[in-house]
Amino acid sequence: MxxxxxxxxxxxxxxxxxxxxxxxxxxxxxxxxxxxxxxxxxxxxxxxxxxxxxxxxxxxxxxxxxxxxxxxxxxxxxxxxxxxxxxxxxxxxxxxxxxxxxxxxxxxAQLQQEITRYQYYLQLKKDVLEGRIPCSIEQAIRLAGLAVQADFGDFDRYDSQEFLQKFVLFPIGWIQDERVLEEATQKVALLYQNYRGLPAPEAELLYMQEVEKMEGYGQESTPAKDSQGADILLGACLDGIFVKHKNGRPPLVFKWNEINNMTHNKSFFALELANKEESVQFQTEDMETSKYVCRMCLARHKFYKINNSMCLSGCFRPAAVVLTRPFMSPxxxxxxxxxxxxxxxxxxxxxxxxxxxxxxxxxxxxxxxxxxxxxxxxxxxxxxxxxxxxxxxxxRTDYVPSQAGTSSLHFFRHCCPL
Known part of the structure; x- marks a missing residue:
């Protein structure tokens, strides 16, 4: 070779x-x-x-x-x-x-392979813990209980509140009150015991199904200004391009099927809408930012239009979870x-x-x-x-990278160095 x-x-x-x-x-x-x-x-x-x-x-x-x-x-x-x-x-x-x-x-549910769902789980947990997906205390406790079960499984020594206090269960800097943090951690410990016997893939799936319903799921935004010069957050989500005003006005969403094209010129990013002759224009920080935002939104526009059509046609079917020993190489x-x-x-x-x-x-x-x-x-x-x-x-949801292995295995499950 x-x-x-x-x-x-x-x-x-x-x-x-x-x-x-x-x-x-x-x-x-x-x-x-x-x-x-x-x-x-x-x-x-x-x-x-x-x-x-x-x-x-x-x-x-x-x-x-x-x-x-x-x-x-x-x-x-x-x-x-x-x-x-x-x-x-x-x-x-x-x-x-x-x-x-x-x-x-x-x-x-449309993700076909367990390793894909596991990587998704890691990303969503990261999004929650880093505060990009806001949640209530009740939601955070439910998610933390599922995460502990998914990451540690049924280990008796992990049932205590003292053990859980060593780990990041909630968004960093989110709970400042020590008493509230202690009470929330105790609730996580009790909830964790109720999940005993739940397999890790199922705990991960329940975690993701909870997160996918929450505001902020799948969003990215960048500071910009609208046509009146007001400060906004401009970004993309599952539904389309959104505009969030900092003065508390309701968010404005341009649905993907309403957008014909997106362009950039110098520091300006523009949406060409299907039902309007004029485009909607926003100003970003500089030319590089507008170029990046346009490139990102065009790609997301393409993905979600194709993804939506495939979902409607029933091309995505949930796959069974398969666990097996991975290929080894020295x-x-x-x-x-x-x-x-x-x-x-x-x-x-x-x-x-x-x-x-x-x-x-x-x-x-x-x-x-x-x-x-x-x-x-x-x-x-x-x-x-x-x-x-x-x-x-x-x-091609089953896209195989060049020179890749033939199996898609979930072998990074319970990996806590002891």
Whole structure:
């Protein structure tokens, strides 16, 4: 088998790479784990995404993408059609790239594979804990109880309130009153005991079905000004493009089927509506922002129109959950750093060495959630669209990345290092 990018393999089975021709990309996954891939400097964002999808044995990659922090510390989705290195060099604040959900579905029941639903669960839990999806105390308690059951299962020593106090159960900084926090944690402990016997996939599904009904689900917004110069939040959601005024006025939503086209000119972003001759125009921070917002909204517009038509035609059918032992490979480096565990892959084609711990089915691979690793909390990720998704990729919900494995397995379940 020829080596990728013309690299030479020494007897040590490690690639000799030149910094001028290769890029070592560090990616944070939704569970907090770090992985590294050595790619060509000309490798596109799509190639990097496919490498991540292969590592996770994820087939339905249409819903996911990669993002980074730009030099203004804003979160931006990678343009998958362009070289990754050029984007990071020109716009990136740091070389780290983040994996996440880019397209949110109207119902998680349409997700076909368990590994897809698991990654969705991690994203939604992250969205809740980081405050992007607001919730009441009652909702937060229900979600926390389900999350504990999903992440820890039926472990007697986890029933106590003292144990739960060590972990992030509620949105960070959300409950300031210690007494209220203690009472809420006690309710979570009681609720958690009621979920005993509930399998992790079912707990995750119940969690997601609760979140998908909440305001803020699948939304991303950016500050802008309307045609009168008033400050607004302009963004995309499942239904269309929304405008939120800061003076308390009801949000305005332009439905996807009402929008003919979207354009940008300098710092202005415009919607061309089907029932109006004039376009609706908004002003963003600068030209780069308007270009990005337009690219994001066009991609989301395309995705949700196709996704909606497929849902109406009954193309999506819930799939049964399948649990099995993942494929093992000895060709990776397992690294323990001060920031946690991560894998260093010398190519985008190999697999991660997962080690089973005892007979519990848990894996010692650093795949920890925010509940299982309170010291290492992930940075927030945005919710937006994939700026370079194609129509053919949207339709293919069983899309298989090039060189990917043949199975889609959920093997990052109970991963708390003890």
């Amino acid at each position: 020829p080596l990728p990018f013309g690299l030479k393999l020494k007897r040590t089975r490690r690639y000799t790479v030149s910094s001028k021709s290769c890029l070592v990309t560090r990616i944070q996954l939704l569970n907090g784990e770090f992985v590294e891939f050595t790619l060509s400097v000309e490798s596109t964002g799509q190639e990097c995404l496919e490498a991540v999808a292969q590592r996770l044995e994820l087939r339905e990659i249409t819903y996911f993408s990669l993002w980074y922090f730009n030099k203004q510390n804003q979160q931006r989705w990678i343009d998958l059609e362009k070289p990754l290195k050029k984007q990071l060099d020109k716009y990136g604040l740091e070389p780290t790239v983040y994996f996440g959900v880019v397209f949110y579905v109207s119902t998680v 060709d990776n480096l397992y690294v323990n750093s001060q920031n946690g565990y991560y894998y260093h892959s010398q190519t985008s084609l190999d697999r991660s060495p997962l080690e089973y711990v005892g007979g519990s089915g848990r894996l010692r691979n650093g795949s920890t959630s925010s509940l299982t690793n309170p010291q290492h909390y992930m940075q927030p990720s945005p919710m937006s669209s994939n700026p370079s998704i194609t129509g053919s990729d949207v339709v």
